[in-house]
Amino acid sequence: VILCYHRVTELERDPQALAVRPDRFDEHMQIIRQIAEPVPLGSLVRDDGVVSASGRRVAVTFDDGYTDNLETARPILERYDIPATVFVVAGMVDDDGEFWWDELDRLLLKTSPPGRELELEMGGRTLLWTMPSGNGSLGATTAGWSLLDPVDPGPVERLYRELDGLFREANHRERESALEVLRAWVGAGSEGRESHRVMGSSELRQLVEGGLVGVGSHGLHHISFAELSRDELSAEMTESRIRLERAVGRPVDEFAYPFGARFLLPADDVSELREAGYRLACVNFEGTVRPGTPCHRLPRFLVRNWTGDEFSERLERWFGVR
Ligand SMILES: [Zn+2]
Secondary structure (H helix, E strand, C coil): CEEEECEECCCCCCCCCCEECHHHHHHHHHHHHHHCEECCHHHHECCCCCECCCCCEEEEEEEECECHHHHHHHHHHHHHCCCEEEEECHHHCCCCCCCHHHHHHHHHHHCCCCCCEEEEEECCEEEEEECCCCCCCCCCCCCCCCCCCCCCCCHHHHHHHHHHHHHHHCCHHHHHHHHHHHHHHHCCCCCCCHHHCECCHHHHHHHHCCCCEEEEECCCCCCCCCCCCHHHHHHHHHHHHHHHHHHHCCCCCEEECCCCCHHHCCCCCHHHHHHCCCCEEECCCCCCCCCCCCCCCECCEECCCCCHHHHHHHHHHHCCCC
């Protein structure tokens, strides 16, 4: 079983439901120690690319590269001696901005957007939203809300959900210019919050010190890989590897696709992956690693902010999933 975490922290708002509370993460690790064998991700794939899967083994991974992985998750991993791979978005290292989904949180949910029209160019179309004006409470109802909720409490949450869908399929340039329009719309800058920062080079070096935690690539810009040209694909893969290797000072040969959903993956990428220097790649659909699992489509289970009981129940169930 490969687990996919994102953040170990407590957030005021968590619209993507990515944060696991530190005490709960501690419980999860304790449970892994008790009922399974924690192993490094890389040990699941032999040098010839064949997966070696047997027994109740668990590999822990993190996506995106938030600073809490170093500050909060790593000490807990050390306590239980559990190895992990952190997949870092290379283009965000030593950058003071935020991921677009965090920026949408900051611009829409943290501040109250104005009751004015919003016009954005995305996917070759001009999109127009009319926000209700005058009640002053836009954005005030969102504590505890996330995209997992079946109902959006207000117009801002609806807008966040719509933009989330559009941003997932947009390219880097399109996203950047849409964010600029949004910043101007709410009157905010581009500087990110300390609580939503990605590790810088020196932090990445600290993270891998001792060898318990390794760094893999999560691409350059966290874009969908579905419609990239061969050149763009190899740039996302090769350039991100080179940058991360320079940052951590050791080889980076594990990859995790941004988003990682089936429909956002390139059709045939195993040769690009090898050429770019990777020996395995993780995706974000569920399944266990078994003999015959392709090494460039290693399935993972996304972990949410579950209690110890919820987590151990799921882990037991996952060991039975094909
Ligand atoms: Zn990601």
